[in-house]
Amino acid sequence: MKFDGLAVDMGSLHRLSDAxxxxxxxxxxxxxxxxGGMATEGTGAGCARDLGQGWKVSPSVVIAAGTTFEIADIEGPGAIQQIWMTPTGNWRQSIIRFYWDDxxxxxxxxxxxxxxxxxWGQFAPLTSLAICVNPGSAFNCYWPMPFRRRCRITLTNMAGADMVLYYQVNYALGEVSEDAAYFHAQFRRSNPLPYGEVHTLLDGVAGPGHYAGTYMAWQVNNTGWWGEGE
Structure with a gap:
C-alpha cells in the first residue's frame, strides 16, 4: 500500500508520498x-524595520479580550502534523477549539x-511523544489529526486583557484512509470535588476509536492525604 505521508515519524521518514x-x-x-516570510506589517515590524520583508515582520498576533481568533482554516483532505505556539495571558481562560469537516x-x-x-497556568517542562513543553512556554503538539473536508482551529481569549499569540501549524494535504479516526479532547473540572464523590474523566462516548489517555492537574484539599497513589 502506498504511503499517504500524513503521519510522519522516524519509522516512516524514509518513505516517499504524494502529500x-x-x-x-x-x-x-x-x-x-x-x-512564508512575505509579510510587510505585523507585531515585529518595528524590530525588523532595518531588515525589511522576509525577516519576521509578523511573528505573532494580538487577540483582544473577549474575542476569538481563527488560527487555521484548511481545505482537506489532509492532516495536522504538528502545532507550536507560545501564548501569553491567562491560559485557563484561553480556549482552543478544533472543528473537523464543517x-x-x-x-x-x-x-x-x-x-x-x-x-496550573505556569510553565512546567514536559517531554513526550505527543506533547512537549519547552523553555519559554513553547507548547508543541504532535498528535496526528486527519480531516477529510475541512479543518478549523480557533483560540478564544475570555480574559479581561489582550493576549499575544505566537504560533505555527504544520500540516500535509493528501488522501485520508478510510480507517483514519478523528482527534477529540475534552476539558472537565471539579473544583472542589465533594468529599467521597467521583470525578468522571470520560463518559458518553460511542462508536469505534482509541482512548489515548488523560492529563490531570490534581490539587489536594484534604489534610489527611498527600495526593499520591496509583
Whole structure:
C-alpha cells in the first residue's frame, strides 16, 4: 500500500508520498505555497524595520479580550502534523477549539494550558511523544489529526486583557484512509470535588476509536492525604 505521508515519524521518514506539506503562521495566515516570510506589517515590524520583508515582520498576533481568533482554516483532505505556539495571558481562560469537516460543535474544546499539559497556568517542562513543553512556554503538539473536508482551529481569549499569540501549524494535504479516526479532547473540572464523590474523566462516548489517555492537574484539599497513589 502506498504511503499517504500524513503521519510522519522516524519509522516512516524514509518513505516517499504524494502529500503536500504546508505551514500556517502569522507570516502566512492561509498556508499558501511560497508565501512564508512575505509579510510587510505585523507585531515585529518595528524590530525588523532595518531588515525589511522576509525577516519576521509578523511573528505573532494580538487577540483582544473577549474575542476569538481563527488560527487555521484548511481545505482537506489532509492532516495536522504538528502545532507550536507560545501564548501569553491567562491560559485557563484561553480556549482552543478544533472543528473537523464543517461540524458545528468542536471536537476539541479545552483551555490552551490544559491542552498542552500545563494545568496550573505556569510553565512546567514536559517531554513526550505527543506533547512537549519547552523553555519559554513553547507548547508543541504532535498528535496526528486527519480531516477529510475541512479543518478549523480557533483560540478564544475570555480574559479581561489582550493576549499575544505566537504560533505555527504544520500540516500535509493528501488522501485520508478510510480507517483514519478523528482527534477529540475534552476539558472537565471539579473544583472542589465533594468529599467521597467521583470525578468522571470520560463518559458518553460511542462508536469505534482509541482512548489515548488523560492529563490531570490534581490539587489536594484534604489534610489527611498527600495526593499520591496509583
Amino acid at each position: 503536500q506539506t504546508r505551514s500556517i503562521s502569522p507570516e502566512n495566515f492561509r498556508g499558501e505555497r511560497g508565501a 461540524q458545528e460543535q468542536p471536537s476539541v474544546e479545552c483551555p490552551v494550558g490544559d491542552f498542552f499539559a500545563c494545568g
